[in-house]
Amino acid sequence: MALNVIMLGPPGAGKGTQAERFAQTHGVPKISTGEILREGIQQGLALALKAKEKMDRGELVDDETMIGIVRERLSRPDAALGFVLDGFPRTVSQGRALDAIMEDRASGPLIVVDITVPQEELVRRLSTRRICSTCGANADPTDSAAATCGQCGGPLVTRTDDNDRVVLERLRVYAENTKPLVDYYCSRPTFRTVNGAQPPDRVAEELEATIIDAARVGAGLPLAQR
Ligand code: AMP
Numbered sequence: 001m002a003l004n005v006i007m008l009g010p011p012g013a014g015k016g017t018q019a020e021r022f023a024q025t026h027g028v029p030k031i032s033t034g035e036i037l038r039e040g041i042q043q044g045l046a047l048a049l050k051a052k053e054k055m056d057r058g059e060l061v062d063d064e065t066m067i068g069i070v071r072e073r074l075s076r077p078d079a080a081l082g083f084v085l086d087g088f089p090r091t092v093s094q095g096r097a098l099d100a101i102m103e104d105r106a107s108g109p110l111i112v113v114d115i116t117v118p119q120e121e122l123v124r125r126l127s128t129r130r131i132c133s134t135c136g137a138n139a140d141p142t143d144s145a146a147a148t149c150g151q152c153g154g155p156l157v158t159r160t161d162d163n164d165r166v167v168l169e170r171l172r173v174y175a176e177n178t179k180p181l182v183d184y185y186c187s188r189p190t191f192r193t194v195n196g197a198q199p200p201d202r203v204a205e206e207l208e209a210t211i212i213d214a215a216r217v218g219a220g221l222p223l224a225q226r
Pocket of ligand 1: 011034035056058059060061062086087088089090091170
């Protein structure tokens with residue numbers, strides 16, 4: 001059963017953390033377009049450096065660039081049996097492009113999970129969030145005194161786009177460009193919503209149950225066999 005998962009939801013909803021956990025549990029790659037861009041910037045890649053200005057302002061990088069990055073990444077062998085996409089699609093046109101990619105792959109339906117969190121909680125989370133400058137992992141939000149990454153020991157830093165002004169712009173950009181994707185997907189039988197305003201372990205449990213259920217529905221199994 002292929003697990004082709006997209007995590008939708010505003011910045012700060014916990015998509016990255018949850019996508020990582022789910023992907024590790026199921027042995028499929030987590031593909032985060034924001035992380036790919038940040039790695040590209042660190043490596044000095046021209047495409048990513050061009051995107052940096054937009055990222056620093058909280059704006060979206062153009063669809064063509066992002067679709068190209070994802071098409072290439074999904075064509076690699078490790079994504080053949082599934083993937084968890086975090087941060088893509090972010091516009092309806094990226095969603096359409098992904099549908100076309102999925103048709104070519106013929107590897108089962110997309111499972112779309114929308115993680116919802118109230119805006120005040122998102123602002124609070126984003127303004128205190130830190131990531132590891134070495135491996136890119138999110139720091140434990142309950143341990144504000146930690147200076148190093150719990151996974152690799154690298155130094156923790158604030159993302160350049162997590163300052164107050166940019167956070168509000170990213171939430172505005174989300175409402176304008178990415179929220180319409182919920183309408184684009186919500187009538188599909190493999191669309192699910194999960195409440196992200198709960199402790200991370202609880203969100204992970206709900207996601208696990210809901211994604212497996214959606215995958216079975218998607219694979220066309222009758223109810224009695226679930
Ligand atoms: P994220 O780590 O997902 O919050 O992404 C950080 C930034 O990278 C975003 O604010 C955008 O500037 C850019 N970005 C990441 N993914 C996409 C995408 N699918 N489409 C457009 N821009 C993106």
